[in-house]
Amino acid sequence: MRDPLISLAYLVASILFILALRGLTSPEQGRRGVLLGEIGMLIAVLATLVKREIVSYEWIAAGLLLGSLIGTAISLRIPMTKMPERIAFSHAFGGLATALVGVVEYHKLRGLFGEDAIRVTAEHGISRLTMGALGFEVFLGSLTFTGSIIAFGKLQGVITGAPVTWKGQNAINIGAFFGTLGLIGCLIAMPESAPHWMFLVVCATGLSLGFLAVLPIGGADMPVVISLLNSYAGLAACATGFALKSNILIIAGALDGSSGLLLSIIMSRAMNRSFANVVFGAFGGVEGKAPSAGAAARSYNEATVEDAASVLRASRSVIVVPGYGMAVSQAQHAVRDLAGALEKNGTQVRYAIHPVAGRMPGHMNVLLAEANVPYDTLYDLDAINDDFSHTDTVLVVGANDVVNPGAKTDTASPIYGMPVFNVELARSVIVLKRSMNTGFSGVDNELFYLPNTMMVLGDAKKTIQSLSNEVKAG
Amino acid sequence: MSENFIFGLYIFALATFVGYQVISRVPPLLHTPLMSGTNAISGISLVGSLVAAGAKHDLISNILGFVAVTAATTNVVGGFMITDRMLRMFKKGPVGSVKAKAG
Numbered sequence: 001m002r003d004p005l006i007s008l009a010y011l012v013a014s015i016l017f018i019l020a021l022r023g024l025t026s027p028e029q030g031r032r033g034v035l036l037g038e039i040g041m042l043i044a045v046l047a048t049l050v051k052r053e054i055v056s057y058e059w060i061a062a063g064l065l066l067g068s069l070i071g072t073a074i075s076l077r078i079p080m081t082k083m084p085e086r087i088a089f090s091h092a093f094g095g096l097a098t099a100l101v102g103v104v105e106y107h108k109l110r111g112l113f114g115e116d117a118i119r120v121t122a123e124h125g126i127s128r129l130t131m132g133a134l135g136f137e138v139f140l141g142s143l144t145f146t147g148s149i150i151a152f153g154k155l156q157g158v159i160t161g162a163p164v165t166w167k168g169q170n171a172i173n174i175g176a177f178f179g180t181l182g183l184i185g186c187l188i189a190m191p192e193s194a195p196h197w198m199f200l201v202v203c204a205t206g207l208s209l210g211f212l213a214v215l216p217i218g219g220a221d222m223p224v225v226i227s228l229l230n231s232y233a234g235l236a237a238c239a240t241g242f243a244l245k246s247n248i249l250i251i252a253g254a255l256d257g258s259s260g261l262l263l264s265i266i267m268s269r270a271m272n273r274s275f276a277n278v279v280f281g282a283f284g285g286v287e288g289k290a291p292s293a294g295a296a297a298r299s300y301n302e303a304t305v306e307d308a309a310s311v312l313r314a315s316r317s318v319i320v321v322p323g324y325g326m327a328v329s330q331a332q333h334a335v336r337d338l339a340g341a342l343e344k345n346g347t348q349v350r351y352a353i354h355p356v357a358g359r360m361p362g363h364m365n366v367l368l369a370e371a372n373v374p375y376d377t378l379y380d381l382d383a384i385n386d387d388f389s390h391t392d393t394v395l396v397v398g399a400n401d402v403v404n405p406g407a408k409t410d411t412a413s414p415i416y417g418m419p420v421f422n423v424e425l426a427r428s429v430i431v432l433k434r435s436m437n438t439g440f441s442g443v444d445n446e447l448f449y450l451p452n453t454m455m456v457l458g459d460a461k462k463t464i465q466s467l468s469n470e471v472k473a474g
Numbered sequence: 475m476s477e478n479f480i481f482g483l484y485i486f487a488l489a490t491f492v493g494y495q496v497i498s499r500v501p502p503l504l505h506t507p508l509m510s511g512t513n514a515i516s517g518i519s520l521v522g523s524l525v526a527a528g529a530k531h532d533l534i535s536n537i538l539g540f541v542a543v544t545a546a547t548t549n550v551v552g553g554f555m556i557t558d559r560m561l562r563m564f565k566k567g568p569v570g571s572v573k574a575k576a577g
Contacts, residue, residue, distance in 0.1 A: 010521075017515050018492060024500045024508050027564035034558045037515060041550055048521045054528035059540040063527055067547025074548070075555035080563075083506055090513045090553060093545040100542040101522040104535045113534050129479045230509060237516050242482050244522050250482055251489040256516035258493035259508060266502075355502055362505030366560055374567025380502050 002050065009047035010248040016040030017252055021259070027375060044248060080370040081327045084226060084359040088152040091229045095144030095210075098236040099203070102138035105243055112196055131191035133242035135184035135199070139206040140236035146210030148229050154219060155359055161219030173212055180205045220324075220401065222359040224267045231260025263361050270355035270381070272407075272417040300436070303454035305463060308430045309470030311454065312338075315392035315428075317348045319384065321421055322364045323357050325398015325434065331461040335397060336371040338468040345471065350377050352384045352421055354402035381419060389425040396423065396431040396447075398460050403431075404445045414443055429453045432460045507560045514553025520546040 016036045023033020054060070078086050107113055109126040153159035183202050187194045217225055234257025241249030268274070312318065320339070326332060339349040351373065357364045365378055388394065396403050406413040407420045423429050424447055431448060435457055447453055456463055500508050523546050527539030 013518075014489075017518075018496060020515065021493070021496050021500075021508075021511065024504050024511060026501075027504065027561055030504065030507060030561040030564075031558055034511065034554055034561065037511065038554050041514070041518070041520075041554070044518060044521060045524070048524045049528075051525065053525050053530075055530045056528055056536075059527040059536045060524055060543060063523070063540045063543025064547050067544040067549075068551045070544070071548040071550070071552030072555065075552045075559060078556070080560075083510075083560075086552075086556065087506075087509050087513065090510070090549045093549050094513065094516055094519065097517075097519045097523055097542040097545040097549075100538045100545075101519060101526055104526040104531070104538050104542075105522075107535055108529075108531060113532070127476065129476060226509070230512065234512070234516055237519050238486060240519055240522050241486075242479070244525075245478055245482070246521060247482070247485050249518060249521060250485050252515050252518040254486050254489035255493040255497075256512045258490045259497045259512040262494060262497050263505060263509070353502070360506060361509065362502060362507070365503045366506045366563070369560070369563040369565070372563075372565065375503055375564045376566050378503060 002052065006047045006051060007247075009043050010246075013040040013044040013047070014248050014251045016043070017255060021255060079330075080332075080366050081330055083366055084222060084363060085152055085155045087226055087360060088148045088155060088229070091226070091233050092145050092148035092152065094233040095141045095148060095229075095236060097141075098233070098240050099138050099141030099145060099206070101240055102134050102141060102243065103203070106134050106138070106199055110192075110196070110199075112199070126191045128188045128191050130243055131194075132184060132188040133239045135187050135202055137236055137239035137243055138199070138203050139180055139184065140232050140239060142203050142206030143210040143213075144229055144232045144236055146207045147214045147225075147232070148210070150211055150214040151222065151225055151229065154214075154217075155222060159215070163218040164215045166216075169212065169216055173209060176205050176209050176212070180209070219359065220356075221271075223356050223361055223363075224264055224271070224273075226360045227260050227263035227267050229260070231257050231264060234258070234260055267356055267361060270419060272415070272419065298449050300449050301451070301454050303430070303456050305456060305466045305470060308454055308456050309467050309474065311393055311428055311430065312342060312347075312395070312467065313345060313471055313474050315342075315347055317391045318342060318350070318393045318395060319388065319391050319423075319426070320349065320351045321357075321394060321396045321399050321403055321423060322351065322353070322368070323397065323399025323402060324359060324363075325400075325432070325460055327358055327363065327367055328398065329460040329462075331397060331464055332367040332371040332373075334461050334464040334468065336368070336373050338464050338471065339373070341468045341471040350379055350384065350387075352381070353378050354381055354399070354421065357399060357402055381421065385422055388422045391426045392428070394421075394423045394426040394429045396429065396433075397464070398432065398434075400433075400445055401443060403447055404443065406443070406446050410446070423447065424450055424452070427452065431455050432463050433457055434459065503564070504561075507557050510553050510560070511557045514550050514557060517546045517550035517553060520550060 017040050020033040020037030023029040154161050183198050187198055234253045237253030238250050342349050353364045401415050403421050403423045405424050407415045407418040523542035527543045
């Protein structure tokens with residue numbers, strides 16, 4: 001009677017997980033969704049704990065306690081600007097957990113660390129399907145683990161954010177990938193007798209591929225990478241479900257996997273890359289990008305804070321376009337303050353959020369929400385792009401590629417075809433930027449040299465603070 | 475091909491389809507909470523980790539299981555908490571402050 005009840009509990013938990021995700025269609029329902037997800041998880045964990053196979057609870061209690069402490073500490077203390085790092089970190093943990101479960105299961109069935117375990121569990125044989133699922137599980141799990149650690153390092157600035165490239169990297173990666181598939185094939189062919197080194201090599205190539213595949217990717221491509229790693233973590237959980245014959249793992253893994261896949265598709269579309277281009281690591285930022293000589297010599301309107309403030313004061317409508325630069329200088333609260341001053345002045349302030357602005361999907365929305373910007377003033381690309389032509393002033397805060405008109409006209413530009421905001425159609429554009437350097441992407445931006453563009457150089461946060469002081473004083 | 479495996483494929487295909495349908499309705503506004511939320515849910519690998527940590531294997535299995543339980547619990551607890559923390563921050567503006575826009 002115990003086993004069917006456990007299965008039913010898992011079914012209830014799976015339904016609650018789907019309802020939890022459905023809640024995320026709006027912020028109001030979202031919190032109720034989180035509660036449903038938590039209840040589902042509690043049910044699933046309790047059902048697992050009464051399983052007959054579990055005989056001792058010391059290690060379990062220790063793990064649950066330690067994990068809860070780490071999870072709570074991180075969630076309560078992390079600032080919103082660090083959300084991409086926290087997501088990369090949790091993908092690493094997810095990958096680690098699935099890979100370890102795979103290793104333990106293999107050991108249980110084949111005796112990787114000695115034969116004792118096999119005798120104890122007295123399983124009768126290992127099927128080809130189980131072996132195949134285990135192979136994919138440890139491969140994807142370990143790939144997600146190291147890949148996410150590298151992504152974390154790049155976001156954190158420990159590893160250079162610039163693309164790291166070397167000769168033949170695609171050939172090596174693709175070779176290692178197919179080599180691993182071949183080894184998993186061998187494991188499937190001889191589930192009972194394949195030598196242990198094959199399994200260990202699958203783990204090892206998973207670990208090194210995660211490292212090799214993410215290292216070449218530049219910081220600006222992080223939204224795609226994080227979404228893809230999300231998808232891999234989900235697929236690894238699915239493979240675990242097949243290996244352990246656990247439906248709830250298959251369902252939760254499929255939900256996670258499809259979410260990651262959908263986000264990767266949205267992100268790559270927003271960068272005008274084909275999905276295949278992204279998957280095979282030919283991340284656009286890498287190849288062929290000689291910054292045009294003489295770019296530095298072009299003239300632009302450098303404006304003072306006072307000039308920019310008087311333009312803003314005279315505007316009836318303002319659209320703010322935030323980018324990664326806003327996160328770097330932690331300017332979201334200053335932006336909110338400036339918007340408040342403008343609104344007091346009777347100006348309508350809205351925000352235009354590009355899907356790939358920042359380092360992860362939805363990064364800018366969370367930052368602005370943290371600064372108490374009402375979410376109904378945040379607009380997507382499609383929702384606001386036609387409004388720029390009848391807007392008085394656009395304020396670009398640390399965004400670059402997403403406001404580059406070259407993406408629409410310059411076929412030679414590496415970002416040609418990427419959907420961008422029509423900011424140049426506004427009456428005037430104020431660009432806040434650290435310096436006139438093009439940065440490592442090396443793409444020059446026509447917008448900065450247009451007659452209706454004012455460049456205000458310096459730290460975004462400081463500039464915005466003095467802008468709001470000016471607006472308030474005026 | 476065992477019955478079990480085919481059955482698993484059914485579940486996988488249908489769950490992927492449901493996931494795709496549900497998630498395509500999540501607005502870009504909430505893509506970060508979506509990521510941390512699915513992350514918490516994929517912490518369900520706890521189900522496998524708990525068995526590894528508590529079953530009557532040898533010590534090394536239990537230790538690896540313990541590490542897996544710790545990692546998965548971190549994701550579950552941290553994932554749900556931070557999703558909730560983010561969702562709490564999303565507030566609507568005062569009515570009429572911005573002209574409502576369909577979409």
